[in-house]
Amino acid sequence: MKKRWYDYLYIFSALYLFLGLFHILFAWLGVICFITPLLISIFGGGKTYCNKYCGRGQLFELLGKKKKLSRNKPMPRFMTTKWFRYGFLIFFMIMFLNMIFATYLVFSGASSLKEGIKLLWTFRIPMKVYFAKNIFPAWVYQFAFGFYSVMLTSTLLGIITMLLYKPRSWCVYCPMGTMTHGISILKEKTHKKE
Amino acid sequence: MKAQVDTDICVACGCCAKACRRNAIQIHKGIYAVVDVEKCTGCGLCQRECPASIITLVDGRALANEKKVV
Numbered sequence: 354m355k356k357r358w359y360d361y362l363y364i365f366s367a368l369y370l371f372l373g374l375f376h377i378l379f380a381w382l383g384v385i386c387f388i389t390p391l392l393i394s395i396f397g398g399g400k401t402y403c404n405k406y407c408g409r410g411q412l413f414e415l416l417g418k419k420k421k422l423s424r425n426k427p428m429p430r431f432m433t434t435k436w437f438r439y440g441f442l443i444f445f446m447i448m449f450l451n452m453i454f455a456t457y458l459v460f461s462g463a464s465s466l467k468e469g470i471k472l473l474w475t476f477r478i479p480m481k482v483y484f485a486k487n488i489f490p491a492w493v494y495q496f497a498f499g500f501y502s503v504m505l506t507s508t509l510l511g512i513i514t515m516l517l518y519k520p521r522s523w524c525v526y527c528p529m530g531t532m533t534h535g536i537s538i539l540k541e542k543t544h545k546k547e
Numbered sequence: 548m549k550a551q552v553d554t555d556i557c558v559a560c561g562c563c564a565k566a567c568r569r570n571a572i573q574i575h576k577g578i579y580a581v582v583d584v585e586k587c588t589g590c591g592l593c594q595r596e597c598p599a600s601i602i603t604l605v606d607g608r609a610l611a612n613e614k615k616v617v
């Protein structure tokens with residue numbers, strides 16, 4: 354099959370993780386991967402983002418299928434249920450709001466910048482801002498650390514399920530995917546009522 | 548043999564559509580995958596790819612009848 358430009362977006366996803374290690378401010382770029390899929394589905398594009406443009410999905414496919422790292426086994430049934438998918442989305446959103454709150458505390462001056470990332474919402478990994486530390490207010494850096502933690506954590510979970518189950522198992526319970534799926538279903542329902 | 552999708556669990560990720568060499572699968576409005584029974588040869592590539600493992604290969608005639616009902 355002919356490769357299109359968007360079939361190479363996995364490079365962007367991989368590069369993103371490295372750039373973040375290089376300088377935490379690059380973490381802000383990840384906001385694109387949060388807003389674009391939502392906008393697409395809100396404007397009626399369904400899951401076009403997942404189906405075509407998501408570099409992360411492509412990365413898992415590349416590692417699992419092309420590089421044959423995946424066991425290629427079906428994932429446990431419960432992980433494909435709505436309970437699990439929406440439950441994970443809620444958990445993810447709570448942790449996300451938690452991160453926003455931490456950013457707000459720094460913004461309001463109630464707490465000072467905490468450098469470092471948190472993996473799997475638990476393990477603190479120290480990380481420093483080595484240069485360009487004072488161009489932006491502290492909260493900008495706090496958000497970057499928090500956002501990078503979210504991206505790294507979800508990549509890690511995705512890699513684990515990529516290894517254990519099918520390459521793109523993450524796409525079954527990916528919070529972004531669940532949200533765009535939910536939006537598409539809601540749109541269809543409200544559309545029918547009209 | 549034709550591919551059939553369990554639309555209740557399908558997350559519309561599009562892995563199946565991407566895998567199909569005959570372009571027989573479309574993602575319906577970002578909600579679920581639909582197999583075009585005319586195009587499907589039952590090769591099973593999509594089944595292998597689906598992360599939720601919800602694609603089953605069923606008898607072609609049964610699916611065609613179902614299509615008529617719809």
Ligand code: SF4
Pocket residue numbers: 390402403404407408409410523524525527528529530531560
């Ligand atoms: S489900 Fe998530 S990781 Fe998978 S393609 Fe969609 S946004 Fe990307």
Ligand code: SF4
Pocket residue numbers: 549550566567568569570571572582586587588589590591592593594
């Ligand atoms: S069984 Fe083969 S031809 Fe049929 S939809 Fe799946 S990939 Fe396409």
Ligand code: SF4
Pocket residue numbers: 552556557558559560561562563564579580596597598599600601602
């Ligand atoms: S790969 Fe499976 S879950 Fe994804 S769209 Fe196809 S049938 Fe649905």
